[in-house]
Each structure stands twice: as structure tokens, then as C-alpha cells.
Amino acid sequence: MPHDVPDDGPRYDPAQLQEKWQLRWDEMRPFRTNDPKDTRPRKYILDMFPYPSGDLHMGHAEAFALGDVVARYWRQQGFNVLHPIGWDSFGLPAENAAIKRGVDPREWTYANIEQQKTSMKRYGVSFDWDRELHTSDPEYYKWNQWLFLKLYEKGLAYRKESWVNWDPVDQTVLANEQVLPDGTSDRSGAVVVKKKLTQWYFKITDYADRLLDDLNQLEGTWPTKVLAMQRNWIGRSIGADVDFEIEGRDEKVTVFTTRPDTLYGVTFMVVAPDSDLAAELIAGAPEKYRQPFEDYLVQVQKTSEIERQDASRPKTGVPLGRYAINPINGEVIPIWSADYVLSDYGHGAVMAVPAHDQRDLDFARKFKLPIRVVVDTNAPVTGAIPVLPINPDTGEAELPDDLPALDPASTGVPLTGEGRLINSGSLDGLSKTNAIKKIIEQLEASGNGRAAKNYRLRDWLISRQRFWGTPIPILYAEDGSLIPVPEEQLPITLPPTEGLDLQPRGQSPLGAAEEWVNVTLPDGSTARRDPDTMDTFVDSSWYFLRFMNPNDATQAFDPREVDKWAPVDQYVGGVEHAILHLLYARFITKVLFDLGYVTFTEPFSALLNQGMVLSGGSKMSKSKGGVNLGDEIDEHGVDAIRLTMAFAGPPEDDINWEDVSPAGSSKFLARAGRLAQDVTSAPEVEWKSGDADLRRVTHRFLAEAPGLVEAFKFNVVVARLMELVNATRKAIDSGPGPADAAVREATETVALALSLFAPYTAEEMWETLGYPATVALYGWRKADPTLLVETSVTAIVQVNGKVRDRIEVSPTIDPAELEKLARASAAVIRSIGESEVVNVIVRAPRLVNIAVK
RNA sequence: GCCCCCAUAGCCCAAUCGGCAGAGGCAGACGACUUAAAAUCGUCCCAGUCAGGGUUCGAAUCCCUGUGGGGGCACCA
Numbered sequence: 001m002p003h004d005v006p007d008d009g010p011r012y013d014p015a016q017l018q019e020k021w022q023l024r025w026d027e028m029r030p031f032r033t034n035d036p037k038d039t040r041p042r043k044y045i046l047d048m049f050p051y052p053s054g055d056l057h058m059g060h061a062e063a064f065a066l067g068d069v070v071a072r073y074w075r076q077q078g079f080n081v082l083h084p085i086g087w088d089s090f091g092l093p094a095e096n097a098a099i100k101r102g103v104d105p106r107e108w109t110y111a112n113i114e115q116q117k118t119s120m121k122r123y124g125v126s127f128d129w130d131r132e133l134h135t136s137d138p139e140y141y142k143w144n145q146w147l148f149l150k151l152y153e154k155g156l157a158y159r160k161e162s163w164v165n166w167d168p169v170d171q172t173v174l175a176n177e178q179v180l181p182d183g184t185s186d187r188s189g190a191v192v193v194k195k196k197l198t199q200w201y202f203k204i205t206d207y208a209d210r211l212l213d214d215l216n217q218l219e220g221t222w223p224t225k226v227l228a229m230q231r232n233w234i235g236r237s238i239g240a241d242v243d244f245e246i247e248g249r250d251e252k253v254t255v256f257t258t259r260p261d262t263l264y265g266v267t268f269m270v271v272a273p274d275s276d277l278a279a280e281l282i283a284g285a286p287e288k289y290r291q292p293f294e295d296y297l298v299q300v301q302k303t304s305e306i307e308r309q310d311a312s313r314p315k316t317g318v319p320l321g322r323y324a325i326n327p328i329n330g331e332v333i334p335i336w337s338a339d340y341v342l343s344d345y346g347h348g349a350v351m352a353v354p355a356h357d358q359r360d361l362d363f364a365r366k367f368k369l370p371i372r373v374v375v376d377t378n379a380p381v382t383g384a385i386p387v388l389p390i391n392p393d394t395g396e397a398e399l400p401d402d403l404p405a406l407d408p409a410s411t412g413v414p415l416t417g418e419g420r421l422i423n424s425g426s427l428d429g430l431s432k433t434n435a436i437k438k439i440i441e442q443l444e445a446s447g448n449g450r451a452a453k454n455y456r457l458r459d460w461l462i463s464r465q466r467f468w469g470t471p472i473p474i475l476y477a478e479d480g481s482l483i484p485v486p487e488e489q490l491p492i493t494l495p496p497t498e499g500l501d502l503q504p505r506g507q508s509p510l511g512a513a514e515e516w517v518n519v520t521l522p523d524g525s526t527a528r529r530d531p532d533t534m535d536t537f538v539d540s541s542w543y544f545l546r547f548m549n550p551n552d553a554t555q556a557f558d559p560r561e562v563d564k565w566a567p568v569d570q571y572v573g574g575v576e577h578a579i580l581h582l583l584y585a586r587f588i589t590k591v592l593f594d595l596g597y598v599t600f601t602e603p604f605s606a607l608l609n610q611g612m613v614l615s616g617g618s619k620m621s622k623s624k625g626g627v628n629l630g631d632e633i634d635e636h637g638v639d640a641i642r643l644t645m646a647f648a649g650p651p652e653d654d655i656n657w658e659d660v661s662p663a664g665s666s667k668f669l670a671r672a673g674r675l676a677q678d679v680t681s682a683p684e685v686e687w688k689s690g691d692a693d694l695r696r697v698t699h700r701f702l703a704e705a706p707g708l709v710e711a712f713k714f715n716v717v718v719a720r721l722m723e724l725v726n727a728t729r730k731a732i733d734s735g736p737g738p739a740d741a742a743v744r745e746a747t748e749t750v751a752l753a754l755s756l757f758a759p760y761t762a763e764e765m766w767e768t769l770g771y772p773a774t775v776a777l778y779g780w781r782k783a784d785p786t787l788l789v790e791t792s793v794t795a796i797v798q799v800n801g802k803v804r805d806r807i808e809v810s811p812t813i814d815p816a817e818l819e820k821l822a823r824a825s826a827a828v829i830r831s832i833g834e835s836e837v838v839n840v841i842v843r844a845p846r847l848v849n850i851a852v853k
Numbered sequence: 854g855c856c857c858c859c860a861u862a863g864c865c866c867a868a869u870c871g872g873c874a875g876a877g878g879c880a881g882a883c884g885a886c887u888u889a890a891a892a893u894c895g896u897c898c899c900a901g902u903c904a905g906g907g908u909u910c911g912a913a914u915c916c917c918u919g920u921g922g923g924g925g926c927a928c929c930a
Binding site: 224225228229231232233235237239255256257258259270308310312313315338339340341342344345346349350351352353357358359360362454455456575578579647648649650653654655656658659660661663664665668670671674707711713715716718719720721722723726729730733734794796798800801802803806838839840841843846847849850851 | 854855856857858859864865866867868869872873876877878879880892893894895909910911912923924925926927928929930
């Protein structure tokens, strides 16, 4: 849009600044970190690397703006800051886009990377571009394969059969997200069924305890929300394993329970229909039970995951015609099969205690199974249930006469609270906690059970039947045996896509690449490569280590460099990765620690989750339209967008783009830039000669800003910076004038502070002020303590907590003196009136509170 | 159903330890400059902190209850 050329001096022109300084920075490359003689202390600041699905969007703009504030801040504080960038460039969206366009995923991906890189450079983020990496380069994914082999050697990578969602029309595996709520495929509309496939898993459950317990180390430096989500996800349950003998079977069946205290209340057992155990039990069952079970199993496998997880769905199940024996009392109980029991949690079987568990109760009521109460939750238990009324005379808890009958069989509500054990033999009278302790002792003594833990966390399924990922470095010999590819033969690179049909067919397209998949072994026999590729979360689980030496062809990472820089001092990224990526990276770090490759057990010492940028109250997406980053930058300039991101509010809060004002930011930046143009003194000017009032404002800012940045209160720093700009403007226009040393000092401080948020404007100001580039490498100035001393403070005088007077006093005033002054105040005397003074609180020099009656 | 977070001017947001409710911005009003407008500069306006209770000399801040909003997990035995 053409503007009239102003005749009153240069205007703020962000596009021109961006062009000018981007060229200069590209020449200078000021953020390189590879100087071995650099003696500055080190910091590793990392932004979660982007997925090149298109150009950068508003979400990237926020994340990278905030991460860059942190990186630039520590550089300014005298640190050698490693701030690298790379691309998480394998994955489904690229493959799908390539299929749609009929091109190689490589073409599409690397074109997007080029586009994002150009945008990122314009965005002025202070990256060390020499360390750029792409996970889809063979030079990178070679080391995914190396990592896989390391896990395989340690027994942490294994193959097993598991149930997956299967679209019978498209002949493909579906992600859970692709299954619609009605249980049909979002592509073909066919009813999704379960299919058993053999897949590779990483044994993350071996690390469950450490992943959970080490979260305590991150307390205070990671958002509490993320810590809570990770704990929740790992989901450790403490309880016991109990062994039940089965009539007509040699082997016992073990169940896991968190309520071993209710063992006397067990009235039946339930096994997961899709478990091996169910298959085995039904095989030995009387004939008449078999067909109903088979029918039920078919029905269960047709049930979609979403439907199955609906806890309000009526319970279903069939009896197996088999019986178990309760080890504590010898009771014979029937065994049922029902899909509310999961085959992959615990042992795939539960002891049902309908009186004290909602699911068991629902099932028992539906199928008319006995319900036996073994915990009296009406009974007062010492220190546990304070809900009973206290008799004021005796001070004792009282059972009301009209206490409602709590019979789960009739109410449908199980008794899950605290209580005293009943109908439980030697456990009678014990509290829940004590009963659990005692029953475990008894079970251990008799060899029928033991204390046990279980986790919600499942092993990490890493196989993907897709092309655009890291090939799994495993061969299958003719006899079916498994041969890990020797390390020196890595990388196994992806074949060309010519002649390959990338359409998902439930089997990896790589399986059809005959030349690629068939291998002749040294002994002349043949083998086939595993045609699957790895989950791309494998790529991102260790990429922060590859930045140490991204071009090293001899090792995944140099342990000495890792020792220098890692772990990451500050990780910045979206909360959408609160569980998966962060959990996987933590897991792989612990594995590498155990293998002796790294010396730390947590990869990210501190974590900042920025919020989302919303438009019209909802998340922006391509389909919904919303705000386009390129358009915003064209209209307001990079600096205004970056500043808006920092100023909008606390970084972890979402930003409603309609609530903030990039135009206001732009106006402020122009106002700041004008200060530099107005300064008439030379850089050599003597600070001490400057206006004392303005100097005090400047130095208070110098003292406050670092703490605010470190507390991530970027919005407050910007507000303080606006104050400083306003004070400087005033000093120029109606104070000591543009030649005053304090005006230069203040303006230089503005440029230094602005370099964190608006690098282009800051750089231009710095040059206008007579300094060589780049402002980003100048240090922060220390506040002069003599300028921070207040000459007088306003003391507040309250009567009964209400402000009645203010008095100017010396900051070092004696408390007794301050009280005397306060009591002498006319307003105070009037306020006290006839009342009696009962207490006087003096907090010299700020406050006096006189309590009267 | 379980767990976590939030609520301060019309709007976005500040308020180290419990101590003057307001730093900054947006929007709005007025003024200066201008032939006029834009830009710029300046001045002003605005809530008693979601509701109720408690602790305290004193509560936006701590505790309890409720309401409203957001998020996570969920047939995990």
C-alpha cells in the first residue's frame, strides 16, 4: 500500500529495517558457538524444533519469539549461548501431502524446510545456523537406527503381537484419531475392527518408576501442570498380586488389585475376552460355553475403542464355565469374561468385589451375581472419616439413628470409602490401610500373593506401516530368525519412490520395494528387511544431543561436547508435547545414561510452555482460516509481532489475537526509535553529568529487568520499558533536553532491553546512537546502587487497616520516631476520636497501623 | 467420575513477604501542532479484586464452601 512520503523526517519502516539487518547478520553470523577458545560460561537454550508441514504460523511465531528472549537474555548476561535449530522432517503429513500431489515426500519436505528457513531468518531468531539438522537426512536417521540397535542389545526393543484398529475396506491400520465416534473409519466409512499384528515396542515400562520419581527433580523448573500430566500418564498403582487356583488347571491365575483388603468380598473373577488366558480357559470349558464365548469375542472385536472406553455403556460378558478358588477362604467362584477388563493391564484378569467397586457392581447386578459387603463404611475409623457428627457433651462421634442403609446391591453405589473390615475373618475390625498391610503379610506367608505395582503406562509401539520414516534395522532370515543389521552397515536408507505405491495398505510400502527389501547374506542365504519405519517420536527423543555435532559421521553425538553443554538449561515449546515427546526424551536419556553415553538422567532442566495463539476464541487452523503470520508481518513488521507476543500476557497464557494490538506495538517501537534519533550527545559523554531523576528511572529499570526476564515476566519487562521510554520522551521534550547525558544513557538502555524483543529496531537504534553492530553482543549494564537509594519514602498510616494519612519520611527512620509522627497526624487523631488504641503495628519505613476499639 | 489451573477497570493485563488496588497497553474523551487530515505530543476517564464465610492489626494475595471458565485423565482393577 503506497503512503505519502512524509516531509518531517524518516518514518518507522520495518520492512526496510528487516532487509538491511538480515543481510548484515547473515554476514556477521553473530550467534555461532563453535569457538573452542571461548571461556564464557555456557547455556543451552532450546526451542522445540518445528515440523515442516508448511510455512511458519502464529504458533511458531509465539514460541520462537519467547525462546529467543531467553537466548538473547543469557547472551547479554555474558553467557556463551547455544541456541540451535533443526527440522523434525519425517512423518505422516509429508507423506500424505506427497501422495496427494504424486510427488516424492523428500521434494515436498525439503521445499517446506527452505520456506520455513527463509521465514525464520526474516523473523530474526538468534540461532546458530551452523548446527542446523534435518531428521529425514540419512546422516541423522542413521543414528536412530544405531539407537534402535542399542535398545535391542539391552533387551529394551522387542516384538510382540498386539491388537490394532483395522479398516477392512482400505486394508490399513488406523490411528485411534482416525476412528470416528460411531466406530467407523473416517476414510472408507467401514466399521473398524481389531486385528492382531506383530509390532516393535520399546520397553519404556521398565523405566516407569524412574520416570515417575525423577519428576521430583524437576519440581519448580517445569510447569506443575506438565508434572501432573506426566504423573497421571504413568499412573502407578500400588496393591498386590493374588494367585487363585483354577479347578481343572495346574497353573494358578494371578490378578492385580489395589484393594487386597477386600479379598473376602470376592464373588467372581473376570478375564479379558481378548486375552490368551481367556482362550485357554474356554478351551478347557464344557462345550455349551464355547460358542457363546466365540460370539462374544467377535462382538468385542467389532467394538470401537471409543465406544469401549465409554464407562456408562452397559456391561457385557459371558460365563466361561470355569471356577477359581479364593486362596484366603477356599470359596469357589465362577469365572466370567467381560470387555471391561483390559488384556494389557495387570494380568488381564481381575478379582471382582462388587460391593466395593463400581464396575464389578454394575456387572454383578446385571448378571445377578452375589454381592458381599466386607468393609463397613459407616463405622467410625480413627482419623479417617470425620464426617460423623460429634456429640457436644461427650466429644465422641455419634452414629445417627437414621443412617441410611448402604446396601450396594439395592443402591447400585459401591462402598469405596474408608471403613472397618467385616465378614473378613482375622481382618475384622481393621481399617483399610491396616487390613491391606495384614492381608499382604498373610498372602506372602502362604505363598499365594505379594505386594505389587502396576502402571497405566504401556510400552511404546514404534512400528509404523509407512514410508516416510526411519527404516528399522532388522532382517528376517528364511527360517524366520531375526538378524540385527551390523552397525557398520548403517544407515539403511530409504529407496527411491519410483514405482512404489505409497497408499497405506496396512503394510509398509517398503515391503513392495523388492530390490530394497531382499538382501543376500554373506553365507549366500537370503533375508528380508523389516518393511516398517519408526515412529517419528524416536527422532525427536534425542535430537537435542545431535546439535552438539550435527555433521559427525562417526558417532551420534560427541560425549565430551554433550558434557559441556547438556542437559538443556531451558526448553521452550507447546504444552501439546507435555506427555509423549517429553516422556520419550526423558526415557531415552535414561537409557543413554545407563549405557554410559551421558552423565545426566533428565534432558531438560527447565521447561517453559507457551500458550496458544487463538483467533476468535478458537485455535487457528488452515481449514478455519484465522490469522496468517506472513500477512501480520507484512502489515506490522517482525518486531511488532515479536513484541506483541511478549507483551500479551504471561507466556503460558493463550493469546486471543483480537485482544492484543500489534499496531500498538508498532507505534511503541517507532516511539522508541525516535528517541535514538533525538539524542544529540556523543557516546563518550560522561554519565554522571546527566539528569539525576531520569538516571534513577534508568537504573531502577537496569536493576529490575533481569529478575523479571528470569521469572518469564516478559510482559512486565515490556511495560517497564514503556515507562522508561515515556520518561525519556518527557526528558527530551520538557526536561533537561536531548543533549543531556541521562537521555543518552536511558536511550541506550532502551536499545539494549529492546534487543531481546525487537532485534531490528534495537539494532537500528544502536547504530543511530553511534555504535557498531551488533547490539545483541553488548552486555547488560549493571545498575549503579547509589542511584537506587530512595531519598524519601511515603509511609502509610492506617487506622484499623484503613488508610488515613501518608507521610514522607526518611528510608532509615526509626520505628519509634515513625509511630510518633503517625500519632501526631491530624487525620489520624480525627479518625481515632474517642476510641481506645489497643495495638500499634509499625513496619518502618513503609507502614503504621493503629488498631482501635 | 478423578486430578490440575484460572477469575482484578469496557478489553488485554500489573500489584517481591499478607501492607497505598494500578505499572503498561488497547479502546474512549479532550487539548496542542496543522488551512485540514494523518502522524506526533500531552491531559483525562474507568474497577474495589466472581459470591459467601474464616484466619489476621491488616487479605486481590492464606484457608473453607459455592459459582463460572479452561485443561488433563478416564471400564487401569
